[in-house]
Amino acid sequence: MEYFVQQLINGVTLGSIYGLIAIGYTMVYGIIGMINFAHGDVFMIGAFIALISLLILGSLGLTFIPLALLIVLIVSMLLSSVYGWTVERVAYRPLRGSFRLAPLISAIGMSIFLQNYVQIAQGARVKPIQPVVNGGIVVMESPNFVVTLSYMQILIVLTTLALMAGFSYLIAKTALGRQQRACEQDRRMASLLGINVDRTISLTFVMGAALASVAGMMFVLYYGVIDFFIGFLAGVKAFTAAVLGGIGSMPGAMLGGLLIGLIETFWSAYFTIEYKDVAAFSILVLVLIFLPTGLLGKPEIEKV
Amino acid sequence: MIGLFADPRVATAAAAADAALLSVEHLTMRFGGLVAIDDVSFHAARREITAIIGPNGAGKTTVFNCLTGFYKPTVGRLTLNREGTLFYLERMEDFRIAQEAHVARTFQNIRLFPAMSVLENLVVAQHNALMRASVMTFAGLFGLKRYRDAEKAAVEKARYWLERINLADRADWNAGNLPYGDQRRLEIARAMCTEPVLLCLDEPAAGLNPRESAELNELLRFIRDEHGIGVLLIEHDMSVVMEISDHVIVLDYGRKIADGSPEAVRSDPNVIKAYLGEDEADELPPEIVADLEQKTGGEA
Amino acid sequence: MATHVRTAEGSLDLPAILKDCLMTGLVVFALAAPIIGLRTIDTPGGLGIDYRFDDVAFAVLAGIVGRFLLNLYWAYGGRRRPKAKTEEIAGGRAGAFMKKVGLYGGPAAILFAIAMPMLPFADRYTLDVAILVLTYIMLGWGLNIVVGLAGLLDLGYVAFYAVGAYSYALIAAHFDWSFWVCLPLAGLFAAFFGVILGFPVLRLRGDYLAIVTLGFGEIIRVVLLNWYEFTGGPDGVSGVPRPSLFGLEFARSSSDGPTFHQFFGLEFSSLHRIVFLYYVILALALITNFVTLRLRKLPIGRAWEALREDEIACRSLGINPTNTKLTAFAIGAMFGGFAGSFFATRQGFISPESFTFIESAVILAIVVLGGMGSQIGVVIAAIFLIGGTEVFRDLEQYRMLAFGGAMVLIMIWKPRGLLAHREPTLRLPPSRKPEAAPLAGGAS
Incomplete structure (x- = not known):
């Protein structure tokens, strides 16, 4: 029982990270109908920026942890947004209305490029850091097992909830959100009504990148080690989460993220840790075949 | 069968006159809460051009999509009678409808294979016949005579249609580089290469100038009279509808509001109210009338 | 901006x-x-x-x-944004040029490839590079069927390469069958895997298919890595037998009868085996090419291309999309499997490390950069990408960076690849009978 509760806590934490990345996939898919293969790499870059800013703040002697974390959060969100914006501007915008496979191939090229760019600039070795947020609460205790909820886990789940609430508000209530939803429904009509479609799409990428960078920062803090390759697996799993939740749906992405996080954690805890990535991929295939609209997605009507 | 094309006269003699080619009964299609088609029934016959008209959003294209299997109707029976064999289209997958029931269609926004040549577009349409001739590719791989003859026949059939649509000299062009009007006619020719018994045309005259539109009328009459098949037509251009249709069905908000000869429909008060406006019946703009007169005069 | x-x-x-x-x-x-x-x-x-x-x-x-x-x-003169357009009509200037390249360039390249090992500069290193380049040309041609002709974006092609390599290595290890028996088996095995994977996923939209194939590639690799008893796990399979020429081994001496140099009365040279391997992969690659060129002119090949252009139109013409895609997938996988068993026999050792996503990405880059659907494009791209990086070893770490960047730039500049010119699979022969009067248009 205690073991189960501990895995539940771990799964929710991991799921929050996947969920934050998945939102980026889902928003971009909603607005331009394509998978942004480079999104996982933007997450990885966000993690690197967070790591680097942490190191710089540390060397500057900032010891008040909450302030340091806030600065890191803002810096990595801002700088990763520039990456998200640039990816869209360079690799996707010129290809709108092009040959069907062109944007996909361009996206894969972008993903390969970003991965190797970071590998060359930052080196291929893993980057470990000292834990920043320590300690936790003991939730349950039994003679041979102690269930702890670390402060880091609390921080991750709370930040995720806050960001979710903020972004849901943004989409539901603000002019930007309305424009975004309008572009999702009908891009041509939206542009005829005076919505700057290019700007709206750019902003979608910026928001997705910002959320992914938060996930990246959490990842660094939680696992304490990153390398240039983390974007690949995290990206695929977050994409699975977006599909499972119903691609195009924000709450769906979050729900899918949680489920994937839980499945992966429990799989590793009760079955074999070697095959945990296989589990995620298998779920992806099964969902796409048997539940293509996902849990909370709308059915897609083929335009003929 | 790998003939050039079936001799239309023989086909007509064999056709059972009383059975309708296509009967649509109680067709209903809902998308979530939206009822796109509401209990529509009609018939279409061989050697007839049946037009489906109606304002935008009346559900015309949805009827086509149900007939050709791209949508599964919520309720309804769609029966196609091909030489005495009945096909229930609502139960069939889209490609099987084309393959077995021989219903062919065109699309509102043209769907050619743009990077392939005009001739290839017409040969791809004969895929199933050629696959049989190539014994699932194996006979073709070794270049057996059986396959080479079938390919020759396919090219000849393509030539027949290219000459009909006046594109024989552009057979090796990429289809995507043809002018718009040529693309429309090529799409019809491509559909005809599948040897259909029912041809569904989704706004074939859209975007055509009056001259091209008149040429299209000629082509559709030729298909009806010489090939003896049924043509189902969605059209906004009244010069096309009134001139060549044998039978007109009017849809409005997913319901059938009229069904009859062009003359009857033209004077139906419901139709005038719903579709053609409050008081004015359909009148061709003067320049089209002039054009049409000139054309018929030139031919006579 | x-x-x-x-x-x-x-x-x-x-x-x-x-x-x-x-x-x-x-x-x-x-x-x-x-x-x-x-x-x-x-x-x-x-x-x-x-x-x-x-x-x-x-x-x-x-x-x-x-x-x-x-x-x-x-x-000055450049277009602000290149419009996505289809190529000019066949028989245009570029067409005539490409036709010439195809007519003379192709046979010339084949002759050169056959003569290569006899030329003075063909030392062991050159031959090794040539074998590597040919392996990638073959893989590129195989993937070209799937991506270039059928328009299915397969990001896990390396899985079939791995299946081919492991089937040969394991069959040879367990049953002691010769390379020439195992080769077709490995190809069939890979094709079988292609069908098993393809059947459920080929009805998915293009980008879903891409990510599912990527996942499949990873699953295969993870399984190879962890199924220790069967695949040797990370240690791989070593001692994969070398191919023989009609039973003649390429060794100094053999217990199973005469070896190659003894039979022909030659001085023993380790180069013999390399030259032999070179001809094996050249033959395999050429078979791939000829089969592809032949298939392209058959109904199935035209249906692949039509499917790439517009799947909905294909369905309206009665083409079964799943079966058609499945054949493309299976045939592509089969050639991948052949290449895989060749890889295993050449290396003598295989491990999961050789079958990572990067490998799939390199093969895809060869197909995309060369021009989707263009056989010559694949050759040129493979020579540049593989041969080039072999020569510039010091720049190894920039290789994938350049591949990724090039994929983006080429897509922006020429969405169908550099050598995207396409020759129609058949042309209208001149008419023999008097032309029938055109129905439309000729009247006025």
Whole structure:
């Protein structure tokens, strides 16, 4: 029982990270109908920026942890947004209305490029850091097992909830959100009504990148080690989460993220840790075949 | 069968006159809460051009999509009678409808294979016949005579249609580089290469100038009279509808509001109210009338 | 960043261009400052930062100059944004040129490839590189069926390569069958895997298919890595038998009868085996090419291309999309499997490390950069990408960076690949009978 509760806590934490990345996939898919293969790499870059800013703040002697974390959060969100914006501007915008496979191939090229760019600039070795947020609460205790909820886990789940609430508000209530939803429904009509479609799409990428960078920062803090390759697996799993939740749906992405996080954690805890990535991929295939609209997605009507 | 094309006269003699080619009964299609088609029934016959008209959003294209299997109707029976064999289209997958029931269609926004040549577009349409001739590719791989003859026949059939649509000299062009009007006619020719018994045309005259539109009328009459098949037509251009249709069905908000000869429909008060406006019946703009007169005069 | 490179009077709008370049510089600075400018390095006390502002300055400068040149290009003659267009009509100038290349270039290249091992410069190193390039040409041709002809974006092609390699290695290890028996088996096995994977997923939309195939590639690799009893796990399979020429082994001596050099009365040379391997892969690659060229002119090949152009139209013409895609997938997988068993027999040792996603990405880059559907394009791309990186070994780490960047740029510049010219599979022969009067258009 205690073991189960501990895995539940771990799964929710991991799921929050996947969920934050998945939102980026889902928003971009909603607005331009394509998978942004480079999104996982933007997450990885966000993690690197967070790591680097942490190191710089540390060397500057900032010891008040909450302030340091806030600065890191803002810096990595801002700088990763520039990456998200640039990816869209360079690799996707010129290809709108092009040959069907062109944007996909361009996206894969972008993903390969970003991965190797970071590998060359930052080196291929893993980057470990000292834990920043320590300690936790003991939730349950039994003679041979102690269930702890670390402060880091609390921080991750709370930040995720806050960001979710903020972004849901943004989409539901603000002019930007309305424009975004309008572009999702009908891009041509939206542009005829005076919505700057290019700007709206750019902003979608910026928001997705910002959320992914938060996930990246959490990842660094939680696992304490990153390398240039983390974007690949995290990206695929977050994409699975977006599909499972119903691609195009924000709450769906979050729900899918949680489920994937839980499945992966429990799989590793009760079955074999070697095959945990296989589990995620298998779920992806099964969902796409048997539940293509996902849990909370709308059915897609083929335009003929 | 790998003939050039079936001799239309023989086909007509064999056709059972009383059975309708296509009967649509109680067709209903809902998308979530939206009822796109509401209990529509009609018939279409061989050697007839049946037009489906109606304002935008009346559900015309949805009827086509149900007939050709791209949508599964919520309720309804769609029966196609091909030489005495009945096909229930609502139960069939889209490609099987084309393959077995021989219903062919065109699309509102043209769907050619743009990077392939005009001739290839017409040969791809004969895929199933050629696959049989190539014994699932194996006979073709070794270049057996059986396959080479079938390919020759396919090219000849393509030539027949290219000459009909006046594109024989552009057979090796990429289809995507043809002018718009040529693309429309090529799409019809491509559909005809599948040897259909029912041809569904989704706004074939859209975007055509009056001259091209008149040429299209000629082509559709030729298909009806010489090939003896049924043509189902969605059209906004009244010069096309009134001139060549044998039978007109009017849809409005997913319901059938009229069904009859062009003359009857033209004077139906419901139709005038719903579709053609409050008081004015359909009148061709003067320049089209002039054009049409000139054309018929030139031919006579 | 809407740029107006010209003023209303038509002269160059320098202030606007400069502003645009400055903006670019700013963006490049924001991109480069954290990742390039602040390098994390290992220090005795944990991670430290190495400041490299000169690199950032260089990147910003490169960005500004590049943008300026781009602006000049737009101002003088270049199109602002290349329109997505289909190629010019067949038989145009580019068409005639490409036809010539196909007519003379192809046979010339084949003759050269056959004569290569006899030429004076063919030492062991050159032959090794040539074998590697040919392996990738074969893989590229195999994937070209799937991506270039059928338009199915397969990101897990390496899985079939792995299946081929492991089936040969394991069959040979357990049953002691010869390479020539195992080769077709390995191909069939890979094709079988292609069908098993393809059947459920081929009805998915293009981008879903891409990510599912990527997942499949990873699953295969993870299974190979962890199924220790069967595949040897990370240690791989070693001692994969070498191929023989009608039972003649390429060894100094053999217990199973005469070896190659003894049979022909030659001096023993280790080069014999390399030359033999070279001809094996050349033959395999040429078979792949001829089968593909043949299939392209058959109904199935035309249906693949039609499916790439418009699946909905295909369905309206009665083409079964799933079966058609499945054949493309299976045939592509089969050639991947052949290449895999060749790889296993050449290396003598295989491990999961040889079958990572990067491998799939390289093969895809060869197909995409060469021109989807173009056989010659694949050859040229493979020579440049594989041969080129073999020659410039020092730049190894920039290889994938350049591949990724090139994929993006080529897609923007030429969405169907560099050599995207397509020759129709058949032409209308001149008519023999008097032309029937056209129905439409001829009247007035």
